[in-house]
Amino acid sequence: MEDFRFQNSTDIRFGKHHIDEELHDAVAQFGQNVLLTYGGGSIKKSGLYDRVMKALAGLHVVELSGIAPNPKIDSIREGQKLAKDHDIDVVLSVGGGSVLDASKVIASAKFYDGDAWDLVADRGSQSRANIDQLPVVDILTLSATGSEMNAGSVISNPELNVKLGTYGPKTPAVSFLDPQLTYSVSKWQTAAGSFDIFSHLTEQYFDRSTANDVTAGIIEGMMRSVIKWAPIAIKEPDNYDARANLMWGATMALNGIARSGNANGWTVHPIEHELSAYYDITHGVGLGILTPRWMKRALSAETEGKFVRFGREVWHLTGDNDHEIAEKAIQATYDWIKSLDIPMTLGGVDINTDEKFVEMAQEAVRIGHLDQGGGYVNLTVDDIVALYQASSTVEGFE
Amino acid sequence: MEDFRFQNSTDIRFGKHHIDEELHDAVAQFGQNVLLTYGGGSIKKSGLYDRVMKALAGLHVVELSGIAPNPKIDSIREGQKLAKDHDIDVVLSVGGGSVLDASKVIASAKFYDGDAWDLVADRGSQSRANIDQLPVVDILTLSATGSEMNAGSVISNPELNVKLGTYGPKTPAVSFLDPQLTYSVSKWQTAAGSFDIFSHLTEQYFDRSTANDVTAGIIEGMMRSVIKWAPIAIKEPDNYDARANLMWGATMALNGIARSGNANGWTVHPIEHELSAYYDITHGVGLGILTPRWMKRALSAETEGKFVRFGREVWHLTGDNDHEIAEKAIQATYDWIKSLDIPMTLGGVDINTDEKFVEMAQEAVRIGHLDQGGGYVNLTVDDIVALYQASSTVEGFE
Structure with missing residues (x-):
């Protein structure tokens, strides 16, 4: 810690x-x-x-x-x-x-x-x-x-x-x-807001510190709550329990508690901020599109343990094959985001050209120091261009 | 909530x-x-x-x-x-x-x-x-x-x-x-302190509010951390990660976060405070002896859902038989406390007479309003005398 x-x-x-x-x-x-x-x-x-x-x-x-x-x-x-x-x-x-x-x-x-x-x-x-x-x-x-x-x-x-x-x-x-x-918040904004919460949690959960189980456990509990209540709030906008768990979850996800003792480096946010800056898309939706692609990129022999834990504690996956659990956890994340009716490609938010990918990737790397230890795993400009490209298709997920 | x-x-x-x-x-x-x-x-x-x-x-x-x-x-x-x-x-x-x-x-x-x-x-x-x-x-x-x-x-x-x-x-x-x-804290005090943390969490987890998943999830994560690290700190007093997770866990368990949105009524603490007041025993040890007995008493058709959740999320129990999971969760709690070398009966802390049980039970009920909705489930003086009696034997657990 x-x-x-x-x-x-x-x-x-x-x-x-x-x-x-x-x-x-x-x-x-x-x-x-x-x-x-x-x-x-x-x-x-x-x-x-x-x-x-x-x-x-x-x-x-x-x-x-x-x-x-x-x-x-x-x-x-x-x-x-x-x-x-x-x-x-x-x-x-x-x-x-x-x-x-x-x-x-x-x-x-x-x-x-x-x-x-x-x-x-x-x-x-x-x-x-x-x-x-x-x-x-x-x-x-x-x-x-x-x-x-x-x-x-x-x-x-x-x-x-x-x-x-x-x-x-x-x-x-x-x-x-x-x-x-928040009863009057649209389905679209409810979905985007809910994934914004979830993204704040993943950005802090996947961190470079080890053996910080208090914070990891707290984050896992909050993740399960968002996963449970976001679809309910979308279906039943007046459901007090759903709105209450999302509201307190949003607050708790980013008040400093969830980073206590961590060695955090946010990655998906700087990559998404470029999409919002260039195309003015809804922030939470951009995060929803990018996150599962980023997870696939971040999964390696070195990081597998954290993804396995994510699968077991958050998605209740069981079994002995760790690699399978890590991959299933990423797929479960994708499926859940999609279930919120978030469009799962950049085309779904009307970004149909790759002409700015390099420029945006350069900015993201520069601002987030993403190639110099600024994030959970190092990412180069090429890596981020590849993430934007992977976000333009459902390949690998559907 | x-x-x-x-x-x-x-x-x-x-x-x-x-x-x-x-x-x-x-x-x-x-x-x-x-x-x-x-x-x-x-x-x-x-x-x-x-x-x-x-x-x-x-x-x-x-x-x-x-x-x-x-x-x-x-x-x-x-x-x-x-x-x-x-x-x-x-x-x-x-x-x-x-x-x-x-x-x-x-x-x-x-x-x-x-x-x-x-x-x-x-x-x-x-x-x-x-x-x-x-x-x-x-x-x-x-x-x-x-x-x-x-x-x-x-x-x-x-x-x-x-x-x-x-x-x-x-x-x-x-x-x-x-x-x-805290490296120099004795095994006895480490065990007692760790169970004090765990008890603060159970007192707030078993609450009368419903659908507060943010707080319930946060508590579950903190419980898993104590369960994991307490035995390590006892075995390896200089293990920084163990001491750090216990220390931050202790702080987070009782700073107001874990009761946010709950309808809490603490039960085991007022019952234990009488033991400490009359016999000056170590508080965390008293809690460790009483808690599994209290859980057995609190488990009913009405409360089973919460105990099942406790079993699945905290103790990773699986299966379809809810009642069995609830009971196994209580047994797992008992076994874990025992593994910390906490004596599991009142005799183990030299309380070998029942002469004060009624007097202590009356005080606990009065101070904690335990028969009037002050706790998770109502307890009468007779109930608490029965808890003290059950705490005098390992019957039902070993």
């Missing part, structure tokens, strides 16, 4: 009965000037906007709407200006991971005088570590990114075709997690 | 390389006046005391030593006086759960003018919620209680034959967890 530090102070309010009673005080404890951030009009249609405004009665609320999926740097710049102009004390983010990711960077940008992109482009986030950051309170409406209990954000810069992770020192101050708010 | 709140701000420094470099600043961030608490002389023999004093150079250090296992109220009273007399800013606890439990109550008692027992006897801990609490920094030397990342303490009052749980509002500010410091 590796040495580590862990601290996460986010105040979680999970369940049906927190928002109306507690939202006002949770926000007002930080001040009177509130920047309310959200995406499209869905929170107005659902009535959530009215509930929020009622709870905030008496506070000075400034609004920033229109934050898009794969949030763009322009929204951050706009939020930066509003936060400065109105001397904002606290950001209230209502929406999914994209709105929250943007809000966390805006919370830093209030204290930065240059272009907000500087805070993202600086991958070590030193620029953000050295400035203050507003508290962020959030009401989550999508189970996926885990942004509600971590310090990370993924921000896109469309002019540069870049999508980068950036880390504020602070995790959200208070996160309201009401699974009922 | 039940509604819940979760927040835990403890700053964990896990591994080999934190203490010497980081201890001074971790303590001094809270002030100059330090109350150093510890137990017997073992930290002097091991050299840890010298390392700590070196790191604290320049700070004003007051010492409170002699804090015993099952910590007694007299130590709290002594600490309260020292904390007031020396205007202590921060408590540094060096030792196992007992020292830490005492330190957390002393941290409150500094701000209380009456007898410190009032802060314990008030089971709702309202008296502590309404006063301040000093920050506690700790260096853990035993993997067991989880006290390093929760707000709880268990304090004994020998005059009253009472052992009670009390909760400060604060969890420790900083916990240094170096598995190497």
